[in-house]
Amino acid sequence: MCCSRILGYFAMAARYNMSLSAQLAKIHDDATAERLLTVAADLMDAQGQTALSVRRVADAAQTSHRAVYALFGSMHGLLDALATLGYRDLATRVGELVPTDDPVADLVRAGVVGFRGFATSRPAPFRLTFDEISPAALQQNRVVEAAIASYDALADWVARVLDAGLIDPSRTDADCIFAFHATCQGLACSELAAQPPPAGPGFWRGVAPRDFDAV
Known part of the structure; x- marks a missing residue:
């Protein structure tokens, strides 16, 4: 019984995360992606690739760091x-x-x-x-x-x-x-x-x- 509840909890959490990711992808559209890429390229030109981070790019693009994850998956994805x-x-x-x-x-x-x-x-x-x-x-x-x-x-x-x-x-x-x-x-x-x-x-x-x- 206990194991069933635990498995059920993980299944529910997985469904929630998938739903949240889908919602975030809808909220953060192509315009946001383009802005993030433009800002990241500008930061790279000014300070080099090592200066990039999810938070710095998101802050410069005036959006949340979740937008980077929703649109690109990770910094490597960006x-x-x-x-x-x-x-x-x-x-x-x-x-x-x-x-x-x-x-x-x-x-x-x-x-x-x-x-x-x-x-x-x-x-x-x-x-x-x-x-x-x-x-x-x-x-x-x-x-x-x-x-x-x-x-x-x-x-x-x-x-x-x-x-x-x-x-x-x-x-x-x-x-x-x-x-x-x-x-x-x-x-x-x-x-x-x-x-x-x-x-x-x-x-x-x-x-x-x-x-x-x-x-």
């Missing part, structure tokens, strides 16, 4: 969401470019506007997305999908260069996209680390299409 947002940011920057009649110059511009634009405007989120993302985050479907989207955003620009016969036809789209993505990521990370390429900080601005011939 960081994973920031990384997901970072991949999407890159995809958006590259996707908004308007093509010209020079496919190689356009591809280079995708690197300068997309990668460098993201890195220099939001350095801490950029580092989180490309350097500091946790292995566990990369096992999550939403994070993986956003990461793939950042590669897909380059696909059309690479395809135009391939179609123009300016890349060795033995190289696949995937090879070229990965090589270009890795090159731009490396340049951006080097600049953020105050270790610019040999040409100096102005390398990105003066880059020419021929500089990417090897890619």
Whole structure:
């Protein structure tokens, strides 16, 4: 009898917690989630990732710390969401470019506007997305999908260069996209680390299409 009552109590408590979580998720909507992510990114840029905590982010966003748990599950969940947002940011920057009649110059511009634009405007989120993302985050479907989207955003620009016969036809789209993505990521990370390429900080601005011939 005693065991039955105890089991019944735990079952009731579990149902209550599930109900409370559902109610909190309804109370804290997408606008709250967006505000929390924006505030967290700003705090990261100002003070670094180690300055983040559930309470600090919630206080800065003028909401309760329960909102963080309801929307992201934990601080790690919030960081994973920031990384997901970072991949999407890159995809958006590259996707908004308007093509010209020079496919190689356009591809280079995708690197300068997309990668460098993201890195220099939001350095801490950029580092989180490309350097500091946790292995566990990369096992999550939403994070993986956003990461793939950042590669897909380059696909059309690479395809135009391939179609123009300016890349060795033995190289696949995937090879070229990965090589270009890795090159731009490396340049951006080097600049953020105050270790610019040999040409100096102005390398990105003066880059020419021929500089990417090897890619």
